[in-house]
């Protein structure tokens with residue numbers, strides 16, 4: 157019997173490159189047919205064949221309160237009924253800005269945009285405009301959206317400038333980006349010693365989620381803070397993924413480090429397109445219309461998307477929300493690790509707040525290089541066994557997973573049971 161997913165995928169490929177609107181959705185890394193989703197509720201979504209899955213991507217992070225939460229849906233419906241977009245300011249945008257500043261104290265002022273890419277790109281321009289410097293530092297394996305300066309990987313030499321990772325990115329852009337190793341304090345110190353007066357900013361995922369989940373060491377982030385301050389560079393924490401995900405105050409609250417600028421997205425839109433960048437008021441004042449750094453957006457601060465974001469940000473402030481989310485995610489990581497051990501499979505898992513990583517490796521990876529040593533073939537087999545069993549994990553060995561407040565004990569237990577069966581298959 158042909159699956160509706162197969163039919164839709166074949167059709168999608170005729171009108172859309174690769175059949176998808178964002179590459180990871182195409183299942184290229186794991187093989188097979190992507191599932192076309194028809195609806196979602198709580199911890200579940202359903203595909204075009206009517207098959208139900210426990211969802212562990214949560215729209216890649218935003219669905220922290222579970223899919224289609226009634227309060228979020230109601231807020232969206234109410235806002236939509238009042239008008240979809242005005243292109244003029246609203247009180248809702250002030251409320252959202254005030255709430256973000258309250259929940260993330262390093263943010264004194266914030267600007268709303270529509271995607272994480274746009275937010276990171278704007279934060280870079282702001283850092284460059286405010287410092288009058290061109291060079292940026294990023295880390296291998298961190299993703300900050302697809303702005304030209306950020307689609308860059310390390311060059312061949314120790315401190316050579318980067319090479320584009322995408323066709324269409326001019327070498328001339330990449331040459332302003334220095335790509336260093338995550339968690340390598342020495343390389344960071346060397347870079348600042350050699351060219352500290354040319355560095356506009358350092359941008360980092362303080363908890364990396366785009367090379368699977370990788371924790372920054374406190375020393376790494378502390379060194380970054382110290383060096384940026386010493387050399388007049390702007391420290392940008394990209395918390396598009398970790399913000400409101402690893403803790404209410406983001407990774408910066410867990411590490412106790414204050415960045416100059418923070419980039420947010422995902423959770424703050426609750427599933428609709430909202431992102432933001434914000435930080436020190438003196439830096440933010442460089443933005444148009446006050447300063448010379450241009451940045452704008454037709455749909456920035458859109459009333460409907462802001463309503464979804466605000467409803468989500470209200471829900472996550474409930475007492476005990478992050479304790480429960482953290483406990484459920486830790487329970488999942490522990491249960492999966494035990495199930496693998498019972499089956500004699502080299503596997504570990506890690507969790508921070510509502511975010512987790514699965515690694516087909518004997519030990520937890522501590523760097524991009526050790527992450528790349530994880531057994532991708534085994535992950536792919538595990539992914540498909542779980543998918544067949546109704547558990548939807550991220551379709552790549554190098555993506556993090558997400559748990560929502562709707563993932564209760566029954567859901568986590570069912571997932572661990574499925575993993576037992578999947579690990580047994582891997583062994584066979």
Ligand code: PLP
Pocket residue numbers: 216270271272273274276299300301302361365366394395396397398421422431
């Ligand atoms: N920064 C980080 C840390 C991300 O994880 C992502 C997306 O996954 C982005 C930026 C880009 O956000 P968007 O996909 O909304 O453009």
